[in-house]
Amino acid sequence: MSMPTYTLVCDRCDFRASSMKTWGIFEYQDTEGRYPCNRQLGWCADCNDLVPMEDFSNPDSYAEHIEDRLHWLKSETYSAWQAFLNALSRRRRTRHQEWLVEAEAALRGLRNGQLRRGTERCLKCGSQAVSSFDGCVDVRLSDDGMVFEGRNPTGYLHPGCGGEFVAEGSEMRFSMRFFTRVYSPEGYLLAEE
Numbered sequence: 483m484s485m486p487t488y489t490l491v492c493d494r495c496d497f498r499a500s501s502m503k504t505w506g507i508f509e510y511q512d513t514e515g516r517y518p519c520n521r522q523l524g525w526c527a528d529c530n531d532l533v534p535m536e537d538f539s540n541p542d543s544y545a546e547h548i549e550d551r552l553h554w555l556k557s558e559t560y561s562a563w564q565a566f567l568n569a570l571s572r573r574r575r576t577r578h579q580e581w582l583v584e585a586e587a588a589l590r591g592l593r594n595g596q597l598r599r600g601t602e603r604c605l606k607c608g609s610q611a612v613s614s615f616d617g618c619v620d621v622r623l624s625d626d627g628m629v630f631e632g633r634n635p636t637g638y639l640h641p642g643c644g645g646e647f648v649a650e651g652s653e654m655r656f657s658m659r660f661f662t663r664v665y666s667p668e669g670y671l672l673a674e675e
């Protein structure tokens with residue numbers, strides 16, 4: 483899989499970081515299973531780097547997941563006829579079981595976010611000395627949708643340096659293997675797969 487990228491470049495020193503930092507699959511693991519870990523780009527004072535960090539600002543992403551699954555379940559269980567089909571079809575029953583498990587997983591994500599809001603961690607080192615990157619990135623997809631184009635000052639200052647990060651569309655698309663990073667509900671890395 484290949485995707486367009488952009489780079490954040492400091493206008494005072496030689497720091498560069500790629501938008502690929504938050505790529506990949508991030509999941510939490512608890513005793514009942516896994517659920518998605520929402521993340522954003524942030525600055526970690528301990529890594530002294532731009533890093534992926536936890537993001538608890540968007541509970542709607544979990545809520546939408548739950549709503550979808552409930553909606554689908556309802557659409558296949560609402561009548562006696564549906565119940566009859568369900569009794570006949572193992573595939574339907576398996577599907578319903580999967581939707582239930584997914585809805586429960588999203589609910590655990592929602593609950594964890596409520597519990598942990600304000601204690602976001604760096605997803606590289608586990609430090610809480612992180613702040614979200616709130617600079618403005620104004621690179622745009624090229625007409626053919628293949629690469630990001632443009633260059634703009636982001637308004638976000640390089641901590642400890644004072645230079646400003648400039649976003650630059652990259653001429654290249656990058657392919658990478660999507661690995662999965664698994665975290666405890668407290669935000670500590672458990673495994674990379």
Ligand SMILES: [Zn+2]
Nearest residue numbers: 492495640643
């Ligand atoms: Zn700098």
Ligand SMILES: [Zn+2]
Nearest residue numbers: 526529604607
């Ligand atoms: Zn860190």
